[in-house]
C-alpha cells in the first residue's frame with residue numbers, strides 16, 4: 001500500500017510521522033511531497049537567525065500555550081526541543097504599559113497623538129464576558145461579531161476594541177461571534193496566562209526534527225513538487241497524482257492520499273473533488289498576516305521609555321510592537337494593516353529603503369521621538385496572504401472538518417490548520433491529523 005502525503009507543513013509532517021510510527025500502517029510505503037525546497041520544510045513554521053546576534057526570528061508561528069495546546073506542547077517535548085517562555089504574556093501589565101505610555105506622551109506633547117489616547121476610556125479588557133452574559137442564548141456561528149457587538153457599543157468603540165486587542169480581524173463583518181470569541185479568549189495579548197512558550201531554536205525546528213525522524217523511518221521527502229491534479233483511475237482503487245517539478249511533469253500513483261495543504265492550494269484542485277467537498281472548501285476565509293523583525297544600531301527605545309517585554313498596541317498600521325530582550329522589535333499585524341505593509345514591501349523591491357523608512361517613521365510617531373534617532377540596521381519581513389483561516393458565518397466547523405477528513409475506505413483525506421475547528425493554531429493542525437489517524441486506525445481494526 002502506498003500513501004502519499006502532500007504538504008510539508010506541521011500537518012503533513014506530523015501525519016506522515018504518526019503513520020510511519022503506528023503498527024496499523026507499518027506495511028505501507030509513505031512518501032511526502034511539497035512544493036518548496038528543503039529550506040521551506042515547515043510551511044508556516046518558518047524561522048531564521050539574526051546574523052549579528054544569532055537571535056531567532058519566527059516569521060510564522062511564534063508561541064503556544066501549554067494549557068490550551070496540549071498536542072503541540074507534547075510534540076515539542078517528544079522531539080526533545082528546549083523551550084523558553086514567550087515574553088509578552090501579562091495582559092493587564094501590557095495595558096498598564098500602554099496606558100502609561102499614552103499618559104507619558106500626553107504629558108510630554110500636547111496635541112494630536114497617533115496612539116489613540118481615547119483607549120484610556122475604553123471598557124476593561126473583559127468587557128465581552130459581560131456582553132456574552134447578557135446576550136443569553138444565541139447562534140454564535142450564525143451571527144456576525146461586528147453586528148452583535150454593535151448592539152452594545154457604537155461604531156467608534158468597535159474600532160477601539162480592534163485597536164485595543166491588536167487584531168484587525170475583529171472588524172471584519174464576515175467574522176462570526178464564535179471566531180471572535182476564540183480570538184478574544186485564546187491569545188496572549190488578549191487573555192491572562194503565563195504558560196506561553198516557544199522552542200529556543202525556533203518553531204521551524206519542530207518541522208526539521210520531524211523531517212529527520214521521517215527520513216530515519218524511510219519516509220521519502222520529495223521537494224519542489226507542486227500538486228496540480230488528482231485523478232481517480234477508472235476501475236482502479238488508486239489515484240494518480242500529477243506534480244509539476246520545475247518545468248517537468250511527474251505522476252505518482254497512491255492508494256491513500258493525505259492532502260495537508262492550505263485552502264488556496266486545495267481550491268486550485270477543486271475540479272478533482274466531489275461536489276460536497278468543493279462546497280466545504282469554501283467554508284473558511286484566509287486572514288493576511290505580516291511579521292517584521294527590526295534590529296537597530298542602538299536600543300533607542302529604552303531611552304524612549306520602553307522596556308524589553310513591552311507589547312504596545314496602537315492604531316497606527318504597526319498594530320502591535322513587541323520590544324525584545326535581544327534589542328530588536330517585532331511588528332505583528334493582520335488584515336488591512338498587513339496589506340498596508342505588503343504594499344510597502346512591493347514598493348521596496350523597486351525603491352530600496354522604502355519599507356525601512358516607513359517603519360522608522362511609524363516607530364518614531366509611536367514613541368514620540370524623532371525618526372532620525374531610530375537607526376535601523378536590518379529588517380526581516382514576511383507577508384502571508386493566507387496566514388491563518390477563520391470559519392465563515394453559518395458554517396459548522398465540526399461537520400465540515402469531519403467531511404473533509406474523508407471516509408477511511410475512500411482513500412482521499414484533507415487535514416491541516418485551515419479546516420480544523422481550532423483553526424489559526426498549530427494545535428488545530430495536529431488535532432486534525434490525530435482525528436484522521438484515529439479514523440484510519442478504527443477502519444483497520
Ligand SMILES: Cc1cc2nc3c(=O)[nH]c(=O)nc-3n(C[C@H](O)[C@H](O)[C@H](O)COP(=O)(O)OP(=O)(O)OC[C@H]3O[C@@H](n4cnc5c(N)ncnc54)[C@H](O)[C@@H]3O)c2cc1C
Pocket residue numbers: 006007008009010011012033034035036040042043044045059060061062063064225226227228260261262265289290291384386387388415416417418424425426427428429
Ligand atoms: C504570521 C503567523 C503567525 C502565526 N502564529 C501562530 C502562533 O503563534 N501559534 C500557533 O500555534 N500558530 C500560529 N500560526 C498558525 C500556524 O503557523 C499554522 O496553523 C500551521 O503552521 C499550519 O500548518 P499546516 O501544515 O496546516 O499548513 P502549512 O504550514 O501552510 O503547510 C502547507 C504545506 O503545503 C504545501 N503546499 C501548498 N500548496 C501545495 C501544492 N500545490 N503542492 C504541494 N505542496 C503544496 C506548502 O508548501 C506547505 O508545505 C501563525 C501563522 C502565521 C502565518
